[in-house]
Amino acid sequence: MNQRSGQGRGGGRDDRPRARDGRRDSAGHQRGAARMRGDGRRSAAAPSMRDRSSDEPRAAAFDVLVDVETNDAYANLVLPARLARADLGGRDAAFATELAYGTLRMQGHYDAILSECVDRALPDIDAPVRVALRLGAHQLLGMRVPAHAAVSQTVGLVRHKIGAGPAQFVNAVLRKVSTKTADQWQAGIAAQLSDPVELASFTYSHPAWIVRALKAALVANGRDPGELEELLRADNTPAPVMLVARPGLIDPAELLTHSGGGRVARLSPFAVEAGAVPPRHIAAVKDGRAGVQDEGSQLVALALAAAPIDGRDKRWLDMCAGPGGKTALLAALAARRGARVVANEVQPHRAGLVRKNVAAAAPGSIEAVRTADGRDIGGDEPGSFDRVLVDAPCTGLGALRRRPEARWRKQPSDLPELSALQRELLESALAAVRPGGIVAYVTCSPHVAETKLVVDDVIRGRDDIEIVDAARVLESVVVDPGDSRVDFGAGPAIQLWPHIHHTDAMHATMLRRLR
Numbered sequence: 436m437n438q439r440s441g442q443g444r445g446g447g448r449d450d451r452p453r454a455r456d457g458r459r460d461s462a463g464h465q466r467g468a469a470r471m472r473g474d475g476r477r478s479a480a481a482p483s484m485r486d487r488s489s490d491e492p493r494a495a496a497f498d499v500l501v502d503v504e505t506n507d508a509y510a511n512l513v514l515p516a517r518l519a520r521a522d523l524g525g526r527d528a529a530f531a532t533e534l535a536y537g538t539l540r541m542q543g544h545y546d547a548i549l550s551e552c553v554d555r556a557l558p559d560i561d562a563p564v565r566v567a568l569r570l571g572a573h574q575l576l577g578m579r580v581p582a583h584a585a586v587s588q589t590v591g592l593v594r595h596k597i598g599a600g601p602a603q604f605v606n607a608v609l610r611k612v613s614t615k616t617a618d619q620w621q622a623g624i625a626a627q628l629s630d631p632v633e634l635a636s637f638t639y640s641h642p643a644w645i646v647r648a649l650k651a652a653l654v655a656n657g658r659d660p661g662e663l664e665e666l667l668r669a670d671n672t673p674a675p676v677m678l679v680a681r682p683g684l685i686d687p688a689e690l691l692t693h694s695g696g697g698r699v700a701r702l703s704p705f706a707v708e709a710g711a712v713p714p715r716h717i718a719a720v721k722d723g724r725a726g727v728q729d730e731g732s733q734l735v736a737l738a739l740a741a742a743p744i745d746g747r748d749k750r751w752l753d754m755c756a757g758p759g760g761k762t763a764l765l766a767a768l769a770a771r772r773g774a775r776v777v778a779n780e781v782q783p784h785r786a787g788l789v790r791k792n793v794a795a796a797a798p799g800s801i802e803a804v805r806t807a808d809g810r811d812i813g814g815d816e817p818g819s820f821d822r823v824l825v826d827a828p829c830t831g832l833g834a835l836r837r838r839p840e841a842r843w844r845k846q847p848s849d850l851p852e853l854s855a856l857q858r859e860l861l862e863s864a865l866a867a868v869r870p871g872g873i874v875a876y877v878t879c880s881p882h883v884a885e886t887k888l889v890v891d892d893v894i895r896g897r898d899d900i901e902i903v904d905a906a907r908v909l910e911s912v913v914v915d916p917g918d919s920r921v922d923f924g925a926g927p928a929i930q931l932w933p934h935i936h937h938t939d940a941m942h943a944t945m946l947r948r949l950r
């Protein structure tokens with residue numbers, strides 16, 4: 436799906452757009468389809484952004500998109516650097532961010548539309564030209580940029596960055612795109628799709644395998660599969676930047692005063708929604724008393740610390756710690772009760788990031804930051820830890836709101852290797868924890884193959900492991916149990932959802948080792 440291409444003349448390079456086949460002009464137009472998809476966040480393109488003459492934000496977005504497309508770059512890493520290089524701030528930075536992130540999120544949707552307007556398979560078009568077409572399509576269909584500005588500015592960009600021939604081609608294709616509204620394109624292509632998964636995939640711009648996986652995850656967690664569209668829409672909605680005020684180091688109220696108009700969050704007692712001040716400019720973030728951390732990540736760490744255990748509670752292990760967001764929160768919690776954290780990370784540079792993240796940790800709350808394979812710890816140090824966090828490497832399908840390109844990069848073929856590693860890490864954690872101690876198995880993915888199936892496989896046939904009702908533990912740590920988002924399901928596992936909890940879709944299963 437979304438590669439409805441290659442139907443044209445094929446072969447030689449021809450920069451003229453294909454004549455439209457006229458199949459869909461009168462299809463029943465679905466009113467409000469673009470709004471329904473949650474794409475583009477039109478409000479991000481406020482009137483002040485509608486007719487910009489400056490090319491700089493578009494140039495920045497284009498460079499980021501080319502980098503992501505051709506070098507597998509991460510938009511959330513390259514965009515801030517590119518904005519800084521161009522000295523873009525305020526509305527220009529917001530415009531460039533919406534251009535880049537919105538284009539990436541809705542890429543599959545736009546590719547399906549663009550494929551109707553060109554005479555060759557999209558992958559056969561040079562990457563920078565393909566990227567420019569998507570960028571233009573986003574302005575035309577997902578933002579309130581007037582058509583003439585969207586086309587002329589994008590064409591000017593292509594002329595400057597690539598050349599006159601490609602500029603002509605982009606001009607012709609974008610003019611064709613602009614002949615229909617977003618709702619008309621939606622209705623026309625939707626009319627050709629009878630499979631509900633393919634339809635959702637096109638409408639909400641998610642690969643079909645992810646649509647299927649998210650639906651299966653909703654069902655496996657006792658939720659109504661009818662929530663799927665809401666979930667897909669939430670994935671297309673930019674997530675607020677969340678900060679954590681690390682307990683004992685800074686109060687949320689104080690952090691709030693430095694963040695320029697944010698607000699305290701409703702679930703994690705340590706979360707603050709960032710205001711106008713970029714986190715990198717907040718002193719407490721720079722020195723490690725606070726950090727950028729999704730509320731869901733805070734909640735699973737808080738739940739691990741809150742789970743009741745009998746006896747000693749002195750030594751905690753964070754087995755997959757890099758870059759150290761949860762380590763820093765755990766260390767702050769451990770310091771309050773005289774416990775110490777061992778942070779482990781297999782990649783040396785990520786272990787370095789853990790050290791940076793715990794720079795402000797209370798003396799003694801970090802026993803060590805190690806660089807080692809977590810799979811060896813259970814064998815090397817059996818029964819040594821009272822609490823163990825396995826924040827396992829995963830597909831990250833729970834954080835699609837924050838990583839706009841991730842959905843196009845992940846493949847179902849990633850799963851077998853990842854889930855094998857996840858099993859081994861969990862087995863090691865269950866060996867490393869002492870009898871009576873607790874392991875939290877955490878993923879930033881709700882995929883059943885990375886969550887329930889991993890846990891089921893690892894504990895199958897074992898009578899020395901008890902599953903803890905983590906959902907009830909979580910209820911005990913949230914700031915306002917009366918909040919409508921406090922719906923953590925029947926348990927025992929925690930599964931958070933962007934469309935319910937407004938967090939990343941973090942999963943946590945808690946296991947107690949009985950002997």
Ligand SMILES: C[S@@+](CC[C@H](N)C(=O)[O-])C[C@H]1O[C@@H](n2cnc3c(N)ncnc32)[C@H](O)[C@@H]1O
Binds near residue numbers: 757762807
């Ligand atoms: C989901 S991330 C952890 C995020 C981290 N807990 C945080 O909150 O900042 C998973 C981490 O596991 C690390 N990792 C992968 N394989 C590992 C292994 N065999 N042993 C230890 N760490 C591993 C990855 O390098 C990555 O840094």
